[in-house]
Amino acid sequence: MVENVKDLLKLHEGITHQVYLDNENSSIVPQEVVDAMLPYFNKIAYGNPTLTHKPGWEAFEVIMNCFQKISKYLGAKILEEITFTPGESEANNLAIMGSCFAQKEKGKKIVISEIEPINVLQVAEMMQKFGFTVTKVPVDRDGFLNMEKLQAAIDKETILVSVAAVNNELGTIQNIKEAVQIAKDKNSQILFHTDATDAYGRIPFNVQDLNVDLATISSYKIQGPRGIGALYLREGVNLDRIIEGQIGTQRLWPGIENTPSIVGFTKASELAFENFEVNITKMGYLRDKLVDGIFSELTDLRFNGPKGEKRSPDNANISILRAEGEALTIELSLKGVYLSSGSACSRRLLQPSHVLVAIGRRFEEAHGSVLMKTTRYLTEEDIAYVLKVLPEAVNRIRRIVGSTGVE
């Protein structure tokens, strides 16, 4: 199998231009972020921040600075409200499992939206093994939460509501403030968690404005290093640890703090927030150019998710009819354009993106969907290159399809 990958990589030789649009699934870490991280591997602050020696105190100082900065960007009151975790999956697991275990005497019901990311959806479902129940609130055709059904779903047994601030596949910006209001009006004891991994650095997001109790953020989604994320937990809210070990600077996540990654995440955050308006304007401009270009070159497309102000500026999700997504991602890879698809052609029982199905897309529309996310590091030339090769790729795949499956 590894030999096959070597051959696959050889097929990419001679690519003249590469454009990475799969920022949903990983990202290119810019050199300025890498440079900021490097000293912390072996030059300074390489110690354990809870130990009484110079490298330890150095680590303590730099980590506290990072806590401070991330608190500021999130709008947290105090830095103790932030817990660094090894990624957003861990932060979402901590948020859901930790809340449920800590609140289990109060009730056993979790309410989420039906388009939550997998690392919320599956953790919530897993809690059923511990006697909790999960209610999924539907969304409309653009992915907006049905607030009436949210209100109806919340009862006196409900202890936790979790709704992502921005849907990772559709870019739909939820009205979290209203959802929190609905939840707290029904029961002020309810905890409200939001996965803010696609909001942080892309839309104005402030935990105090929104009045959420917990919020998850992730480093790679703002072009920081992978393997680091954070959970915001409002002061005074009780949460159980979900893993045990030596406690360091953070009560909720044991183990030795990952200083270089924390610094990298903080540096990426600084770069995202220093010129926030400029950055998001550029993302949105490039995204619109990409989407408009694709729609002008091709027919039989569906635009997935909302348009305009209610959509995150980086997100483009298009269903390309009569072209299967996996074939398209491979075809485009051979031309140096990297993106992902909501197709699920990797299993015998083929289940495409649950998000696209939830907004009423037919399965064949989901199989042909492509997800692209722009960043401030992309250029006009990059977009022009995508607009040159993507229609060619779609047209070749559609020639193979021919009249198959055409009704």
Add this chain to the structure above:
Amino acid sequence: MSRIPLPYNPKVMDLFRNPKNLGKMEDATVIAVAGNPACGDMITFYLKINEQTQIIEKAQFESYGCAANIATSSIVTEMIKGLTLEATWDSITWQKVTEEIGGLPSVKFHCGVLAVGALKRAIRKYFDDRGSEPAWMPKENTFEEKQALEEEELAKTLSKRVKPEEEKSP
């Protein structure tokens, strides 16, 4: 989202990039379709059969699906050219197709199964159309034909689960 790494071998990639015997055949003796777009794979086979010798003179395909679906469909058209229908029926199985293509990731075995299902359906249709089933053809569907039917049944279930058009789609 598809998450399982798919290290396709060079033969699969070659047939994906340059599929052999691609396209609609205007003078096909028999046409058969298997699969459903809702499941993400669907194949059409066009066979030109010599009515006297029952030899497959020409085979072409069109397909909607992943790289493995395209490559397995293409290789089937190459494998059966010049064979009699009986020899085709006896020798072509999904395992044989997978072997011929140099192996597939296990999650892609169903692509070979669907391709052979479509082929056997085409042969069965040829004899059904003529009202004469040969003795060598089993009455009961083969494994591959059953799998194709199962996938098509699944597609119906999937389509039913999709919310009403008027409520959701723009």
